[in-house]
Amino acid sequence: MEKTTAAASSPQVLRRANARRVLEYAWRTGPFTASEAMDASGLTRSTVIGVCDDLVQQGWLDELGDARAAGAAGAYTKGRPARRYALRARAAVVVAVDAGAERITATVADLRGHVLGSASVEIPVKSPHRVERRADAEARRRLARSTVRDALAACDGGGAPVLAMTVGVPAPVDADGGSPADDWFWALMNPGYAELLADEAGIVTIENDANLVAIAERRSPLGSGRTVDSYVAMLAGEGLGSGLMIDRRLVRGRRGAAGEMRFLDHVEGVGSADGFALLARQWAVDAMREGLPSGSPLDQLDPRTLGEADVARAAAAGDPVAGGIIDRLAERLARICLVLGDLLDVDRVIVAGATVASLPAVIDRAAAILDASDDPTAPDLVASALGRDAVTVGAIEHALDLVRDRALDLVPAARDVA
Amino acid sequence: MEKTTAAASSPQVLRRANARRVLEYAWRTGPFTASEAMDASGLTRSTVIGVCDDLVQQGWLDELGDARAAGAAGAYTKGRPARRYALRARAAVVVAVDAGAERITATVADLRGHVLGSASVEIPVKSPHRVERRADAEARRRLARSTVRDALAACDGGGAPVLAMTVGVPAPVDADGGSPADDWFWALMNPGYAELLADEAGIVTIENDANLVAIAERRSPLGSGRTVDSYVAMLAGEGLGSGLMIDRRLVRGRRGAAGEMRFLDHVEGVGSADGFALLARQWAVDAMREGLPSGSPLDQLDPRTLGEADVARAAAAGDPVAGGIIDRLAERLARICLVLGDLLDVDRVIVAGATVASLPAVIDRAAAILDASDDPTAPDLVASALGRDAVTVGAIEHALDLVRDRALDLVPAARDVA
DNA sequence: AAAATAAATCTACACCCTAAATATACTCCG
DNA sequence: CGGAGTATATTTAGGGTGTAGATTTATTTT
Structure with a gap:
């Protein structure tokens, strides 16, 4: 039986660990000199240069010949020009x-x-x-x-x-x-x-x-000065789903089903995991069936092709029925946020998905409800800025x-x- | 300005890492020989012995003179007797x-x-x-x-x-x-x-x-063969609290309030975070006030000193009022488990606290409800075996x-x- | 052209690990 | 009682990796 793997702790692990640190540094900054990497990593110049040579060899880094030409912010004029390296993004x-x-x-x-x-x-x-x-x-x-x-x-x-x-x-x-x-x-x-x-x-x-x-959203701009390590990303459109980022870590659960929203079936005033877009249309159609007050903008629409944005527009135009739908949706969202804030102690709920664009008023209004809440665990509610690309x-x-x-x-x- | 700390990556980090591994091994096994540590750590004999010497020096390990006297399970008779070490528990x-x-x-x-x-x-x-x-x-x-x-x-x-x-x-x-x-x-x-x-x-x-x-409960015996990496430990007595262990990691949240149960205020059929002991007494007193059927064992009790165990005993004796209380509590517990199982995708809910001893029927009955449930995310429900010392x-x-x-x-x- | 400056390179030197040879401490058996 | 056998301990050599510090190099400033 031959030895298949090298022993776990050969001296190379050190080199490896240092290479890792330098590469991580390269990843989070732009072009850098050996001196900068020394400061960032706490390593000696010889070591940093050795590691950088390795990384260039392996193709992770490029050596950027000229140090002064690229002229970074700091007025860098004296002394021997430094070698510069950068992550080879390609x-x-x-x-x-x-x-x-x-x-x-x-x-x-x-x-x-x-x-x-x-x-x-x-x-x-x-x-x-x-x-x-x-x-x-x-x-x-x-x-x-x-x-x-x-x-x-x-x-x-x-x-x-x-x-x-x-x-x-x-x-x-x-x-x-x-x-x-x-x-x-x-x-x-x-x-x-x-x-x-x-x-x-x-x-x-x-x-x-x-x-x-x-x-x-991990890198999304932070509201106030404090860091947000715990939040829920809610993907809301036809349905509802959520990603739980708690203590800077994604919570997955056994089957990866943590963050599924079917539990909302059991929450008072919510009762299902249906998304806001779906409900907006459904409730609008229900209201049309029950008869609208005359002059309502909703009355112009065909129930078969009606979209959630139509409801939002009608509400913005002052239609009380559409406005009521928006209010009900906002209360629903606020309640979901309260439950999540309480059980998971998250700072923030971030809404992404179709709702952000088509029903912004729902998010705004729910955020207002949460702000007015006397529950100290009520999380902030914000809309994702990432749009469809989230x-x-x-x-x-x-x-x-x-x-x-x-x-x-x-x-x-x-x-x-x- | 003098250098206060050694550079981050001096050669000693290797020694340290190896010492750590050997010590961890010592911690999870009993007395061991250098050869066993070599197998466990993948290190060479020289290294292991060197590290063990250090650890003995520092007081983490004891050297157990004789190898054969202690005679472990494996019939160990041949060859030079091995030096044995063990974690110095004291x-x-x-x-x-x-x-x-x-x-x-x-x-x-x-x-x-x-x-x-x-x-x-x-x-x-x-x-x-x-x-x-x-x-x-x-x-x-x-x-x-x-x-x-x-x-x-x-x-x-x-x-x-x-x-x-x-x-x-x-x-x-x-x-x-x-x-x-x-x-x-x-x-x-x-x-x-x-x-x-x-x-x-x-x-x-x-x-x-x-x-x-x-x-x-991380080390508690596993029900079936599969590992349980995600579970909720519920501490139930006068109140309810829970610890969320998900993906082998404790979920804490921003203020450490993850697992607080106040969200139950919003859950249908639950409505509060009151514990089962508290509710059992309260509901029994309510029932006594409303008048009990004649001959009920509950009638013997003083509402001011009544304990939850009395309710459990009455139910066991066949009292329908007490039995109804146990049923309601079981349904309540089952519903809580369903919500937790759904949102967090946990395999198991483990109940600890006073409820385990005083109201075991509640747990048994709730477990039966969950077993009968058609919800595929329904977690197992078990009582903690750790008793008051959990x-x-x-x-x-x-x-x-x-x-x-x-x-x-x-x-x-x-x-x-x- | 000389001084100043900052970086690169070179030269010890220490440490830690592996690997292989050698020594040791047993048991077993004739 | 004294080898053979066996498993472990110790010693020695060698390579890789790091730090530290002196020296060299490239460049600007004076």
Whole structure:
């Protein structure tokens, strides 16, 4: 029996640990000199330079010949010009896939998270307001794969390897990338992407879409001075899902179903996990059936094509029925926030998804309710600034986290050696 | 300006890391030989022996002269007898304090968690069923400190230093060991223990009692073969509190208030965070006021001194009113479990506290309801086997975790050197 | 052209780990 | 009682990695 792995603690682990630290520093700053890396890492110049040489060799860093030409902020004029290094952002790429119910988007980004290209397809649907008749699992698989390949073809990767891919799906995802098979919707939303896409990138992970939004919001600007380590990212549209970021850590649970909102069935004044868009339409149609007061703007609309934005517009125009719907939705949202704030002790609930654009008044009003609340655990409520890209931004971030985490085990583009 | 700390990555970090690994191994096994440590750590014999010598020198390990005499399970007869080492359990002690509403218990344990001694005091109360008239904060502080000192005096520590102390309190605890000042009960339950006890041990931490139960249950026997990484420890008595262990990690939240149960105010069919003991008494008194069917065992009791165990006994004796109360409590518990299972995706809810002993039928019946539920996220429900010591066991474990984590930075008893 | 400055390079030197050879302490068996 | 056998301990050599400090190099300033 031969020794397969090197002993766990050979001296190289030190070199490795130092390389890791320097690379992490490179990742969070722009071009840097050895002296700066020394300050950041606490290492000696010899060590830093040795490590940087290694990293350049491996392709993670570029050496930027001239020190003074690039002239950073600090007036740097005296002495021997320093060698400068920078993360080689194009050493590799990652792919983010937002595989939503209605469309699949694939985005390619470099190591700094800059988008290099993307591709997108609508999922063919029969009825616009129903999710039930979506394309089947096999069609989704085909579309997902082709969209990923289109996105890669659409950008000039310069032959950079695809080190990681993260796929966001509207379903709980367990540690193996699978979703519960006992739910047809979840099974359809995640039709075995992990296996399907395994060969498309070095590391392939599937992740719940709301969890990715939570990751995306990790870097969002902080309201006041204090840091926000605990928050809930709520993805609200036709349905409700949430990602729980607590103590700077994503809470997943056994099957990855933490943050699922079905528990709202048991919450007074809520009663279901339906999303605000769905309810706005439904309640509007209900009101139309029961008869509207004359002159209501809602009366102009066709119940079959009515959208949630129509309700928002009617409310803004002063329609009392639409206004009542907005109020009810706001109270609903506020109550959900109270429950989450209480059980999880989060500072903030961040709403993303279609609701942000189509029903902003609901968020504003719910935030006002929470501000007025005497409950000391009431969290702040804010709308995400990331728009439709929230899932994609989170997926890029997550894929990059994976790459950063294992960078030294992965081989980026082999450097052209003279 | 002189250099105060050694550079972050001096060669010694390797030695340190290896020492850490060997010490961790020593902690989770009994006496061991160098060869066993080599297998466990992947290190060379020279390294292991070198590290063990260091650890013996520092007082963390004892060298157990004879290898064969102790004769472990494996028939070990051939070859040169191996040197044996073992964790020196008496090198230091930790103190666990269960500072509950009604009594304060301090327990001293060695590095293996074996109890060496303890002390306990009842908190003077005026009315047995009310928490409001407890001794004030200053009295609690005095009692806590004297109980800790009594416990230390009660055991023969052999001069071992007190490396860590964990205090469990029925209140949320933030990272600094403080509890929300805006709640009189919480402020009373944690009247500045962190500062008060700071000098009694090397590391002093305050922790929520339910969180400590969650830690205590980390090692509890697993129901089936699968591992349970996500569960809720519910401390149920007069009130309800819970510790959230999700993905093998305690979820605390910003102020340490994650797991607080006030959100139950918003849950249908629950409506408050009152504990089962409190409700059992209250509902029984209500029923007595409304008039009981003749011959009910409940009728024998004085409403002013009635205890929850009386209700349990009456129900066991077939009293329909008491049985109804047990059923209502079971439904309540089951519903709480469903909500927790759904939002947090936990495998299991473990009930500890007075309810386990006094109202076992509630837990059994709720477990049956959950088993019969068609909700796939319904968690298992079990009663804790730790009894009244759950908080203490968790506090010992937590204190030991802290010691294990920083062992090499701490100095245990200086070894007697010849 | 010389001084000043900052960075790179070079030269010890210490430490820690591995690997391999050698020594030791047993048991077993003839 | 004295080898053979076996498992462990100790010693020695060698390589890699780090720090520390002196020296060299590249550049600006005077």
